Each structure stands twice: as structure tokens, then as C-alpha cells.
Amino acid sequence: MRLSVLDLAPVSRTETIAESFTGSVALARAAEAAGYERVWYAEHHNMPTIASSATAVLIAHIAAHTSTIRLGAGGVMLPNHSPLVIAEQFGTLATLHPGRIDLGLGRAPGTDQRTFRAMRRDVRASDQFPQDVLELQAYLAGRSAVEGVQAFPGAGTNVPLYILGSSMFGASLAAQLGLPYAFASHFAPDLLLDAVAAYRANFRPSEQLSEPYVIAAFNATVAPTHAEADEIFAAVRRSRVRSFLLRGVAQAESFTDDELDAVATTPQGRQVLAMMRRSVVGTADDAIAAITEFAAEADADEVMLAFHGRRAVERVRALELVADARERLAA
Structure with a gap:
């Protein structure tokens, strides 16, 4: 793959x-x-x-x-x-x-x-x-x-x-x-x-x-644990809502996490988040399984x-975790 x-x-x-x-x-x-x-x-x-x-x-x-x-x-x-x-x-x-x-x-x-x-x-x-x-x-x-x-x-x-x-x-x-x-x-x-x-x-x-x-x-x-992956994705989801739905809104940067989460539950928010439904959130093994299934379906x-x-360090770590899991599972 x-x-x-x-x-x-x-x-x-x-x-x-x-x-x-x-x-x-x-x-x-x-x-x-x-x-x-x-x-x-x-x-x-x-x-x-x-x-x-x-x-x-x-x-x-x-x-x-x-x-x-x-x-x-x-x-x-x-x-x-x-x-x-x-x-x-x-x-x-x-x-x-x-x-x-x-x-x-x-x-x-x-x-x-x-x-x-x-x-x-x-x-x-x-x-x-x-x-x-x-x-x-x-x-x-x-x-x-x-x-x-x-x-x-x-x-x-x-x-x-x-x-x-x-x-x-x-x-x-x-x-x-x-x-x-x-x-x-x-x-x-x-x-x-x-x-x-x-x-x-x-x-x-x-x-x-x-x-x-x-x-x-x-x-x-992707993160070492499900809990951390969920935490990272929550931040990603809020950033997505801010960028797509609150773009140009003067007070957008002052919105709290709870307020952004509330916006995400609106019809517009759900529509924005649905754009990312081709996703995996989890550990490296979860990622390999999801990617393999996605490749076959697509x-x-x-x-x-x-x-x-x-932050960039989390993206680099995710990339390395997926590569290590792919090598380990292929061995």
C-alpha cells in the first residue's frame, strides 16, 4: 500500500x-x-x-x-x-x-x-x-x-x-x-x-x-493512546469550525472551547465537520486498519x-507512528 x-x-x-x-x-x-x-x-x-x-x-x-x-x-x-x-x-x-x-x-x-x-x-x-x-x-x-x-x-x-x-x-x-x-x-x-x-x-x-x-x-x-488522539481531534475540530464558519468574525479568536463545540452542533457546524468524515482518529494500529479499508473501498x-x-511535532509523530505500525504489521 x-x-x-x-x-x-x-x-x-x-x-x-x-x-x-x-x-x-x-x-x-x-x-x-x-x-x-x-x-x-x-x-x-x-x-x-x-x-x-x-x-x-x-x-x-x-x-x-x-x-x-x-x-x-x-x-x-x-x-x-x-x-x-x-x-x-x-x-x-x-x-x-x-x-x-x-x-x-x-x-x-x-x-x-x-x-x-x-x-x-x-x-x-x-x-x-x-x-x-x-x-x-x-x-x-x-x-x-x-x-x-x-x-x-x-x-x-x-x-x-x-x-x-x-x-x-x-x-x-x-x-x-x-x-x-x-x-x-x-x-x-x-x-x-x-x-x-x-x-x-x-x-x-x-x-x-x-x-x-x-x-x-x-x-x-494519530497518537500513542486513544485519549490523546481524541483530545487532539477536538482541537482540530474547533479549528475547523473557527476557520470555516467564523472566518472574518472579529471576535472569533475569543470564542471558548465550549462555545466552539456548541457551534459545531449547529446544522452548519455538522455540515463542516461532515467534510472530514473520511478520517481516522486513534492509535497507529487503528490508522493502518482504517487506511487499508479506505484504500480498498476507494x-x-x-x-x-x-x-x-x-502543533507540527504532533503531526510528525503521527506520521512516524503510522510508518512504524505499517512496517511492524508487514513483518
């Missing part, structure tokens, strides 16, 4: 952004030492609890502090950028760190409409996503889709592309283009099974990929784990 890591570079209430980046380095180095397949970073904007907005810059920093593990975007939200600029950025990364860079591509803006406008992007840009993927792929292959324009660096690097999604659209596009498909079931699990089935049924081989390949994301809150070739904790 292939395992990988999704790192949102979370910023807790007790950490600075600089400390979050230090934690991301520690997480990637631990993943490398433990034999995980890859670590991906997601592009989000105007979210004070997520520090991975400048995704390519963060990947460059992590790559400089690791040596073998694959690193990539999970993903770059392509409507926010021109394909040429992304080809140049990831072509640079692939040139500096050959054989280690992935490029996952998403169709959503990764933010709210007001922030999207602040980025000077057209709200209709997502309609061009399929064409933009093809243009980007051509730049990376050195077969420019725009006469007289090439990506330097980028041309000939053939950085592997992955289509990200949480709907049937992404599944259809990934199948049509013959690209790997990564489903965001860590926060949008509703269409996971239908999308994966459709992707596999309609997959067309391509130069990059001869057979379908599915990555499915899964939340993991028909996934690889499970990408979003480790949760109140």
Missing part, C-alpha cells in the same frame, strides 16, 4: 508562519526517512491558518532540505495563473531537483470570490481549465501550443501532471487526457466512489501513463494522508 502526505502548512493559534514552515521541513524529512512516496502542498489564499499559498516557493524550500522524496503541488489552482508561468516555475524546480517534482492541477480558485478578484483573475478562468492543462503540458514537453513561445526553464522537463478533483468533471478530464487522478476526499468526500469508478472505466492511455492511477486523500489524527493505488495535530 503506497502512502504519501498532504501538508497544508497549517498555522495553529500557538505558532507563527515561520514556525509552520519549520514544521513542514520536519514533516517532509520524517516522511523521507519513513519511506513515504511523496509530500504535496496545496494552494490556498487569504486563509490565516494555511501558509502554503506560494506553493512553488514552499516546494523549493522543502526540496532544499530533503534529498530523495518526491515533492509537488496538490495542487496548483491553474485558473489563478498562466500556464506559461507555471511551466517556468515547475520547470525550474524540476531542473534544480530532477526526478523529484510533481504537478497536481486544480480547477477551483482555492479561495473566495473577493480574493479571486484581488488576484486580478477573471471569474470565468476555470472554464478554460482543460485547454490550460493542455497548454501547460505542451510547454513542459517542449511542444508549445503558442507559436514562438517556449518555457525556459520548463521545455523538455516533462514534469508529471496529476488532475485533482472532487467531482465528476475532474475524473472525466483525467481519464480523457490519460493522467493520474487525485481525489480530495479529505474535505469533499461525497463523490469519491462514483468519480473513481468513472475515471477507471473511461481511462485512455497516454504518453505519461499507460494505466489508470488513483490517489485518494484521507485524514489521520479502489485507490495510493492513499495521501493529511496528518492533523495542534
Whole structure:
């Protein structure tokens, strides 16, 4: 069972952004030492609890502090950028760190409409996503889709592309283009099974990929004891409520734990927490059992784990506990 890591570079209430980046380095180095397949970073904007907005810059920093593990975007939200600029950025990364860079591509803006406008992007840009993927792929292959324009660096690097999604659209596009498909079931699990089935049924081989390949994301809150895992998840749940339901509310930071727990019981709160229902909370053995069951149900070739904790040290410990349990149970 292939395992990988999704790192949102979370910023807790007790950490600075600089400390979050230090934690991301520690997480990637631990993943490398433990034999995980890859670590991906997601592009989000105007979210004070997520520090991975400048995704390519963060990947460059992590790559400089690791040596073998694959690193990539999970993903770059392509409507926010021109394909040429992304080809140049990831072509640079692939040139500096050959054989280690992935490029996952998403169709959503990764933010709210007001922030999207602040980025000077057209709200209709997502309609061009399929064409933009093809243009980007051509730049990376050195077969420019725009006469007289090439990506330097980028041309000939053939950085592997992955289509990200949480709907049937992404599944259809990934199948049509013959690209790997990564489903965001860590926060949008509703269409996971239908999308994966459709992707596999309609997959067309391509130069990059001869057979379908599915990555499915899964939340993991793991600790040495059930009691500690429950305690950590309670903090994660409150942070989720604050970030999604109280975003922009001036007094949100002053809410007590009891008040946040009360918000979580409202219909809106239950809806937000249901986004995380593809999760395990418990010990490492619990995690291995849940991940194995999830991989089989999702028909996934690889499970990408979003480790949760109140601080980076808890996420690193969770990653190591899962790796140790997998090795022990396989022996």
C-alpha cells in the first residue's frame, strides 16, 4: 500500500508562519526517512491558518532540505495563473531537483470570490481549465501550443501532471487526457466512489501513463493512546469550525472551547465537520486498519494522508507512528 502526505502548512493559534514552515521541513524529512512516496502542498489564499499559498516557493524550500522524496503541488489552482508561468516555475524546480517534482492541477480558485478578484483573475478562468492543462503540458514537453513561445526553464522537463478533483468533471478530464487522478476526499468526500469508478472505466492511455492511477486523500489524527488522539481531534475540530464558519468574525479568536463545540452542533457546524468524515482518529494500529479499508473501498493505488495535530511535532509523530505500525504489521 503506497502512502504519501498532504501538508497544508497549517498555522495553529500557538505558532507563527515561520514556525509552520519549520514544521513542514520536519514533516517532509520524517516522511523521507519513513519511506513515504511523496509530500504535496496545496494552494490556498487569504486563509490565516494555511501558509502554503506560494506553493512553488514552499516546494523549493522543502526540496532544499530533503534529498530523495518526491515533492509537488496538490495542487496548483491553474485558473489563478498562466500556464506559461507555471511551466517556468515547475520547470525550474524540476531542473534544480530532477526526478523529484510533481504537478497536481486544480480547477477551483482555492479561495473566495473577493480574493479571486484581488488576484486580478477573471471569474470565468476555470472554464478554460482543460485547454490550460493542455497548454501547460505542451510547454513542459517542449511542444508549445503558442507559436514562438517556449518555457525556459520548463521545455523538455516533462514534469508529471496529476488532475485533482472532487467531482465528476475532474475524473472525466483525467481519464480523457490519460493522467493520474487525485481525489480530495479529505474535505469533499461525497463523490469519491462514483468519480473513481468513472475515471477507471473511461481511462485512455497516454504518453505519461499507460494505466489508470488513483490517489485518494484521507485524514489521520494519530497518537500513542486513544485519549490523546481524541483530545487532539477536538482541537482540530474547533479549528475547523473557527476557520470555516467564523472566518472574518472579529471576535472569533475569543470564542471558548465550549462555545466552539456548541457551534459545531449547529446544522452548519455538522455540515463542516461532515467534510472530514473520511478520517481516522486513534492509535497507529487503528490508522493502518482504517487506511487499508479506505484504500480498498476507494479502489485507490495510493492513499495521501493529511496528518492533523495542534502543533507540527504532533503531526510528525503521527506520521512516524503510522510508518512504524505499517512496517511492524508487514513483518
